[in-house]
Amino acid sequence: MGSQKKRPVVLTARDREELVRVTTTGVHPASVIRRARVLLALDTSAGGIGSQEVIAARLGVSGETLRLVAKRFAETGGDVHATIARKKRDLPPVPSPVTGEVEARLIAMACSQPPQGYTRWSLRLLEKHVALVEDIPDLDHSTIGRVLKKRNCVLT
Template sequence: IAERVGVSCDSVRLISKRYAETGGDVWATVARKERALPPVPSSVTGEVEARLIALACSKPPKGHARWSLRLLEKHVALAEDIPDLDHSTIGRVLKKRNCALT
């Protein structure tokens, strides 16, 4: 059956198991399962991105030649209008918008 349908043997085994568990209900077998937990909304909105990019494009603080991700992380933590973000999240936002720290 797996070869004829073009799926793995495990897929056939799992579908037949689910079919037996649902009492032979085809629609319950192939229907998507309801998520146990709703997806968590991202804390990075368009406004947060804009403020973060503006901060990254601004002049670095005294004593620093340029911004680093960890330095941005510290300054974001101090800003009241931007939620606390990890340096890896900051890096992803800047990479997504093609912003390079110079």
């Protein structure tokens, strides 16, 4: 941390007003309020600021939080809203392989007669048979169990 360059936070009067408004009025997520308070505390436009340790103790955050908020402020080019708001995900969420059709086929298989030599379906046995069916994606036994539990299907 000693080799990193300090990033001064310089806020305009309008930015300060907006941050004060966020911290004192309305309903905002706690993380947004915390980052807004950190920006206000790190603002050097009103004069000198205290040491990182004093600011962190006063705000009840870690020194790392101070560093990350200042870094994000610099990365966003001084955009206060982008700094205090939640970051957008880099990657989109992965869609579930279990669609309605897959669910229906899985439930139908679980409700059918078990293969010869077995008295009932088990999750592991269903997993093996799902792997053999070509148009159903390979599912883990725990995923199969969640699907069946969600639909209140009991293996008998």
